[in-house]
Amino acid sequence: MLVLYGQLPSRIFADLLTRGRSTVAQLAQHTSLNQRQVRHGIAVLIQLNLIFHFTDQDSGITYYDANPHAAYNLVRTGKILDMVREKYGSDAYTLVNEVLIQGHTKISDLIAAFKKVRIAEPHTVNGVSQNGHHHSNGNGVSNGTSDIKVRDEDVDTEDQAYDSLSQLIAAGILEPLTLAMYQSPQDLRSTIEQDFLANHYPTGIRGAKQTAEFDKYVREKLREFHLENTKLKNDLEFELENGAGSKRRKLTNGDTANTLTNDRVKSILLENRDTVLRVNYDKCVVELRNLKLERYVEDLIGDTTAKVYATLLDVLSRKISRCQVDRLIEVEDENDDASTGPRVTAQEIFEHLNPSIDVSVGLGMLHEDGAIDIRHAEKIRRFPPQLKGSTLKETLQEGEEIVESDDEDYDPSGEAAANFGLYGQNGSDEIKMQADDSVPIGTKRLHQMRQHLLILAESKEGFLRHCGSRDFGEWTVDFEPLMQHLKFLELDTLIENRFGRRGLRLTRILREKGKIDDKTLPSLALMKKPDVHVKMAEMEMAGFLDVQEVPRDNNRAAARTIFFWFFDLERTLQRTLDNTYKSMVRCLQRLDVERRKKASVLSVAERKDVQGMEEEKLRGDIYNEYVQFLDLEKKLLGQIGKLDDIVAVFRDF
Amino acid sequence: MDEQTSILKNQLYAACEDACRDNPERFFSQEDLMALDVVPPKDVKKLLQIIQILTRERLFAPVHFHSGLAWRLRPEAEAAKYKHLTSEDQVLVYEIIDAAGAEGAWQQDIKKRLNLQDNALRKALKELETKRFIQQFTTVENMSKKMWIKFGMQPSARATGGPWYTDQYLDEAFIDTLQAVVVRIIKDRGSYRSTGERGARSVSPVLPKKGIIRGGQSEAAMKSKKRAADAISKDDVSRPTAPAFKARGTVRLPLPAGYTGYPTAEEITAEIVSMHIAKGQPLKTEHVQELLDILIWENRIEEVKTGDRVGYRAVRVSKQHPDMVKLDSEDFWEPRINGLTTVPCGKCPVFELCEEGGPVWAGGCEYFDKWLL
């Protein structure tokens, strides 16, 4: 991917990756480039945020270090852009795209660049969807109108830019760049530590009390660095949330009335016109996780429920800035975690529910009356499930039973609804009787939406936890155990695809029961012994299983040896992730090869005078070849995107 | 044997017969026999004498019990058989096979316990077999073992493998069929079958209400349904979008949270039994439980606990075929896929060898060639 930015930076980056932190002189030596070239390459890499740098205060020497995560993020560029367009509109797409190309950019430059793009192509950017995912999130702000109307008036274009930009910053998709971000987290930490020691304890710290004080200081300081760049975000968020115009503007689809809010927002941005922005990948990954989770629900439960879930996640994740807790900053669970974690109420979700979602469908109707245990359905779980070892199955319930005061803890909203005849769902083709006419449509809709939340809360995977009863129920998502479940699900999918239903059966038995000898396994699996052996051997060869031989006597005869099979979950998960990386690399290699094969065609197609008008300018056969290549590229990039989904589930979400 | 002893002996045997009417396999310890109040209390000597006689007459079979020696009753007809045994070896061998009951005895074990020569053992077994006192059988646990059982006795379920075995062979076809039946029952009772078009499009948000007859096709009902649908579309800014339903139209939908009717293992067993599919061996809950476990391991169903009730429901029910299908069939459901199942490398046999400059690599690999076609 890096090659996109030129040979030079990619060589330097590769060297940093393999050798660790280096100085300019060292880099020059290893890459056999001269120092001037190295400096140039480094400048590009810093611009793109791909490397950290750190200057030792005593010696004045600057060290550079690769940021491999940032490099990997380049793979996600397409997905992020798709997500931004879907959710924040095509103006936002243009802005984020510009920031991605530049690595980072000043607000004033960004606005200027936006105008240039708009003037150059009055039609909305018709970006090639880079990875074949076409995600429809019904809840996105769609700027349909502004897409069609060509506004060449400068002011209008500028206002659009400020408008989108403020939304992106408020949402956290773009964030101001601070100096601390150029340092690797370890360097930042050690700088703070050394500062503190030098100022307070020049002779070193002793004892538990001083250590605790030290830890606290470092954590606070790190947190400060994080908060430092949220001021702009908070200001904008405040204006957008409280501004009278914001809601109306959303509804009328981009017919931007120059409201008070818009002016205020614009003036905030103008004040900060020298602020440098970059893409906040942490936040983007949160949004990508939402999309992925929506797809899981669509697959496992149904699409109406998935849409409701997407709405919930959207509201919930306004309070979430990154997927995984930053262990450097957050204190290890100080039991307040459970009650203070982000949560949303059914009321809030309902307010954001897209009117085009028909929540009355998607769940089945009951076969008989009284078949619902409302208290069970509305059960409130105040504490997250315990994450224990590899089998979540039992622990999920056990963990709760300890803390739960059983039946009494339930949300009464459901019972109230039942009195109106609003409980249960339909979605069938049968004719049903009208519920109480006095119940307003909105209330009905709210309760129908709640049905989808309840089924999510009841799911084995734990998509949702019903954690309180305020405003028709409070809800939260315990991402960690949920993602654990989904990792297993992907692993199972893989095993079933490769080794069939019976292969899945056997590995699941081993995962549940631990080590099993080759006599017990067939009877548990209800399979013939030779069949079991063939399957097991096949899976062992592929690295999914391990076998241990325990001889029953000293001469180790095969007949007198017990074979124990087992399934090393941690190792298999790690292997799966590694294989995913490898498969991605192979797709990229293949793409590279294909590109070289078509080099001549592509070089013509990429000429400035041809670009954008390939069909007219290219000769028939060349054009066909070009289109063929585009298909192939799309297929490979799409595949890389799907592999990245696995990486995300296993590593990032 | 004096007359008194003889009477006591018969009384004791009769008392034992009474005592084990409910459980013919019951053991009697010395204390148990004393407690039957036949032999005068405290007269242990008499009791032991009687036990000795009964044992000699084969009416009592000694059993080595963890708490000491005990006796099992042998019916008179059975005891009479011993009279036809013509050699000491025959008696010893028959005793072991007799004691083994429905589990049967392994020839190798008999030999070890009696410390007999192979020839002698084989001779005794042959003689007993010709007398139709014993017969050979095979156990599914180890088909190559030579097993003996009393003539006419049904081998235990452990030996026959229970309902899953037909003539000592694991009947996989039968297991698969039953699994499909179990899944169908679970689907039927734990999901809603929605038949296509009308259900797929916006149905009125009207809910069934207690006390009103459901499904009334009357005009009034139709009208009220229509009105509700109008009402909501007026309320909405845009038209409801139709969810993309499968081409086949009919789908299964999950049921609302808190549903208590997901079938339990007992209920599923009862339903299968009433369908009379299971031949031969009776199907018990524990057998159905085995099938349920397997279906859980295969991610086809999941457990739902409501209080003490453990029910089962189908996983990914909307992706499953709405009707009964074999689990192995193509359209059982839309199989789950992910990046590794669609990339050629995910199933590649030479994955580990593959690298640039190696014997195979992505640039020239035939799996990719095929995939990109």
Ligand code: SF4
């Ligand atoms: S690139 Fe080809 S040879 Fe290499 S792992 Fe993938 S499928 Fe196998």
